[in-house]
Amino acid sequence: MSARLHVDLDALVANIAHVRATVSPAELMLVVKDDAYGHGLGPVVRAAVAAGVNWFGAFDVRTGCAVREAVDDDARIFAWIAASRGDLDAAVAARIDLGIGDADLLEELAEAARDAHASMRVHLKIDTGLHRNGVRPEQWPGFVARAAALQTEGVIEVAGVWSHIAEASDAEDDEARSVYEWALRQATAAGLRPAMRHLAASAASFARPEFRYDMVRVGAFCYGIRSAGGPSADHLGLRPIGRLDADVVEVAEEFARIGLGALDGLPSSLERRAMVGTPAGSRSLVAIGATESLVAAWPGAVVGDVVTVYGPGVAGESTATDLAEIIGTIGEEVALRVSPLVPRRYTRR
Incomplete structure (x- = not known):
C-alpha cells in the first residue's frame, strides 16, 4: 500500500x-x-x-x-x-x-x-x-x-x-x-x-x-473537520488531525501516477475538480481509477514523491471539507470514505 x-x-x-x-x-x-x-x-x-x-x-x-x-x-x-x-x-x-x-x-x-x-x-x-x-x-x-x-x-x-x-x-x-x-x-x-x-x-x-x-x-x-459552508478550521481555532498521503508510483510527461484510488476511498466525482498538494505546489487531480490516480505533472517529479490529497501540508492542501464542498457533501463523509485497508500512522510528541 x-x-x-x-x-x-x-x-x-x-x-x-x-x-x-x-x-x-x-x-x-x-x-x-x-x-x-x-x-x-x-x-x-x-x-x-x-x-x-x-x-x-x-x-x-x-x-x-x-x-x-x-x-x-x-x-x-x-x-x-x-x-x-x-x-x-x-x-x-x-x-x-x-x-x-x-x-x-x-x-x-x-x-x-x-x-x-x-x-x-x-x-x-x-x-x-x-x-x-x-x-x-x-x-x-x-x-x-x-x-x-x-x-x-x-x-x-x-x-x-x-x-x-x-x-x-x-x-x-x-x-x-x-x-x-x-x-x-x-x-x-x-x-x-x-x-x-x-x-x-x-x-x-x-x-x-x-x-x-x-x-x-x-x-x-x-x-x-469544519462544517460545510461554515467558518474555516483556523477561524474556529481547530487543527485537522488527518492527512491523506499517497506516493508517486510512476512519472510520465504529463502526469504523475499515485497509489490511491476510488477503492481506497477517493471520491471519483473529484476527478478534474480537485487540487492536491505536491512537492512543487498544488496540481490538478486529473483522473481517478480503482486503485491509482493521475495528478498533473510538475518539474522534477520522481517516483517516491509524496502527494497530499487532503490535510495539513506545505502546498496549501485542501481539507476534507474543502473536497466535500466540491461534490456537495460534508467533510465527515470524505473522512469516512478512507478505506480501513489504508494504514493509519499515529504521531504524538
Whole structure:
C-alpha cells in the first residue's frame, strides 16, 4: 500500500482542549462513531482519556463495547442505537448509557435490566423535528411517566434528556429548542431530575451558547473537520488531525501516477475538480481509477514523491471539507470514505 492516513494525536488533544474551553461549563462528549470518524477508535479514545475526556458518544452498542475495552470503568459511554435484545444485554454488561427514543425499546431495556438484576442509565430522547428517532411530543408525557415508574422500580436511572437538531437555520433550531425545553418541563413534572441535558453537536455548541446545557456532543470539530459552508478550521481555532498521503508510483510527461484510488476511498466525482498538494505546489487531480490516480505533472517529479490529497501540508492542501464542498457533501463523509485497508500512522510528541 503506497497510501496512508497520518493522524496527529497532538492536534486531537489540542482540539479537545479548545472545544472544552469554548463550551465550558458544559461537559464535552467526544463522539467516536464510525471508527472515530475513520481515524482509528483505539488510539483516539486512549489519547482522549489521557487528555481528561470522561464521556464518549459511540452511536451503537457495538462501538460502545469497543470503547469500554479501551477505557477504564470510570469513563461514561453513551450509545443511541440498540437493534436487538443482544445489544441491550451487551449494553447492560458494559455499563453503557443508552439513548432511548422509543416506548417499546424502553420496556425491552427494563426487561433486560431485570434479568441481569441491574439498573441501566438511560437518556430519554424527544423528537424535536429532525425525525431521527425520538419520542413524538404528543407521546412524551406518557413516556416520561412510564420512565419515572421504571426508575422507582429500580431497573433504570434516567440520567439525561437529549435530542438532535438539524443545524439548518437558526429559526429551525430555535423551534427545536423550544420543543426540547417543553420536554424538560414535562420530565420534571413526571418527577425526573436528569443530570445531563444535551442537545448541541459541533456547530451549535460553538455558535449557540444557549444550546449547550450540561453537555455537548462533539465529533467533527474535535477531529478538526469544519462544517460545510461554515467558518474555516483556523477561524474556529481547530487543527485537522488527518492527512491523506499517497506516493508517486510512476512519472510520465504529463502526469504523475499515485497509489490511491476510488477503492481506497477517493471520491471519483473529484476527478478534474480537485487540487492536491505536491512537492512543487498544488496540481490538478486529473483522473481517478480503482486503485491509482493521475495528478498533473510538475518539474522534477520522481517516483517516491509524496502527494497530499487532503490535510495539513506545505502546498496549501485542501481539507476534507474543502473536497466535500466540491461534490456537495460534508467533510465527515470524505473522512469516512478512507478505506480501513489504508494504514493509519499515529504521531504524538
